[in-house]
Amino acid sequence: MVYAQPDRHISLLTDFGFKRVFGTEPNKHLLIDFLNTLLPEYHQIRDVTFKNSENLGNTVIDRKAIFDIYCEAQNGDRFIVEIQKAKQNFFKDRSVYYASFPIQEQALKGDWNYELASVYTVGMLDFVFDDHKQEETLLHVVELKDQDCRVFYDKLKFIYVELPKFKKTLDQLETHFDKWLYLFRHLPELDAPPTPLQEEIFEDLFEVTEIANFSPDEQRSYQSSLKVYRDWYAIESTARQEGLKKGLEKGLEKGREEGREEGREEGREEGRGEQAIALVTRLLTRRLRQELSEEMRERLSMLPLPVLEDLSEVLLDFATLSDLEGWLAEHG
Numbered sequence: 262m263v264y265a266q267p268d269r270h271i272s273l274l275t276d277f278g279f280k281r282v283f284g285t286e287p288n289k290h291l292l293i294d295f296l297n298t299l300l301p302e303y304h305q306i307r308d309v310t311f312k313n314s315e316n317l318g319n320t321v322i323d324r325k326a327i328f329d330i331y332c333e334a335q336n337g338d339r340f341i342v343e344i345q346k347a348k349q350n351f352f353k354d355r356s357v358y359y360a361s362f363p364i365q366e367q368a369l370k371g372d373w374n375y376e377l378a379s380v381y382t383v384g385m386l387d388f389v390f391d392d393h394k395q396e397e398t399l400l401h402v403v404e405l406k407d408q409d410c411r412v413f414y415d416k417l418k419f420i421y422v423e424l425p426k427f428k429k430t431l432d433q434l435e436t437h438f439d440k441w442l443y444l445f446r447h448l449p450e451l452d453a454p455p456t457p458l459q460e461e462i463f464e465d466l467f468e469v470t471e472i473a474n475f476s477p478d479e480q481r482s483y484q485s486s487l488k489v490y491r492d493w494y495a496i497e498s499t500a501r502q503e504g505l506k507k508g509l510e511k512g513l514e515k516g517r518e519e520g521r522e523e524g525r526e527e528g529r530e531e532g533r534g535e536q537a538i539a540l541v542t543r544l545l546t547r548r549l550r551q552e553l554s555e556e557m558r559e560r561l562s563m564l565p566l567p568v569l570e571d572l573s574e575v576l577l578d579f580a581t582l583s584d585l586e587g588w589l590a591e592h593g
Contacts, residue, residue, distance in 0.1 A: 269449075269451075269471060269472060270470040270472065271448070271449065271470045271472060272448060272449045272487065272490065273445050274344060274346065274424075275483070275487050275489075275490045276344070276486050277487075278470065278483065279329060279344040280329060281469070281470075282466065282469060282470060283295065284330040285311075286311065288465075288469055289308075289309055289311070289332075291465065292330070292332070292342070294462050295441050296340065296383070298438040298441055299420050299422075299438070308334065308335045309332040309333065309335075310333050311330070312331045312332060313331070329344055337378035338378050338379040338381065339380045340380075340381045341359055341363065341380075341381070341382045341383065343382075343383070343384050343385070344385045344387070345384055345385065345388070346387045346490060346570070347566075347570060349567045349570070350565075350567075355567065356382050356384065360382045360419070363380045364380055364417075377416055378416070379416040380418075381419075381420060382418070382419045383422075384419070384420070384421045385422050385445065386423050387425065390421075399422060399424070399426035399427055400421075401420070401421045401422075401423070402418060403419040403420075403421070404417070404418055404419075405417060422442070424442065427442045429442075429443065431443070431456075431458075432457075434457045440457065440463065444463070444466065448466075451467075454467055482577070486577070489544070489574065492540050492573075538564075538569065541569050541573050544573060545561075545576055545579075548577065549579065549582055549585070551582070557585075560589060571592065572588070572592070575588060
């Protein structure tokens with residue numbers, strides 16, 4: 262069955278769309294063009310080689326780190342590029358942890374002087390950091406600096422883009438970076454490249470993302486990925502509303518501003534977790550075409566939110582209950 266698609270082009274914010282556009286060899290010129298908008302002129306890249314995103318590290322625990330896209334530039338620089346749909350506890354910690362793998366990978370056997378190539382972690386965020394909500398800046402470049410704010414080490418960078426802050430209209434687009442962000446936010450709404458986006462690179466993007474060019478299997482995969490994205494968006498919206506309500510209630514009881522803020526956060530996390538468990542359970546039941554046992558439901562309820570989000574993406578590839586049990590044995 263081929264789904265009737267209301268949009269002409271896929272969303273770059275879905276797991277399927279992000280990896281199809283930026284994570285495949287035929288389309289790597291799109292990844293290069295986008296990455297170069299984030300890099301200084303003196304550090305532009307000409308080519309990349311995609312690397313295995315699932316087999317880094319030296320232990321079973323290490324290999325639990327799975328990246329959306331992992332590639333190496335022609336000069337040896339490593340890039341981890343990810344789309345992050347929902348806010349996570351310890352997201353910054355996770356970014357640092359993930360960046361350690363491309364560093365360890367560079368170790369050479371025998372004599373080695375410890376010289377390293379640069380490592381970049383690029384995060385396209387469909388949310389705003391709590392401590393950035395009052396700022397207009399949406400592009401954040403993080404480096405290791407000393408107490409005088411001088412760069413201590415320039416080969417490790419974390420680049421985050423908070424997409425919800427991008428509000429420009431077509432007429433307001435000024436830079437190539439602006440144009441890419443506009444497409445991240447609005448590509449499915451467009452039938453053809455409007456005048457400000459009539460460049461060769463974007464014409465290629467529109468062709469690559471046109472749903473009519475997909476095979477039936479690709480259309481089904483995209484539709485499933487789109488549903489997961491929309492469900493997570495609904496979870497976030499519901500969690501915010503429930504968290505605000507619970508936060509106000511607790512704030513009134515305590516009568517202090519600290520109580521209101523603490524209550525909001527607790528409410529958001531509780532609501533988000535409950536919604537995520539319900540979503541993943543529902544998706545698994547549909548995918549496996551069977552009801553999950555109470556024991557399995559209990560195992561799912563114990564998973565942290567980041568693991569539940571990862572599971573919601575990979576479960577589309579499950580065929581049997583054994584696939585789920587094997588994944589939980591490695592990641593749960």
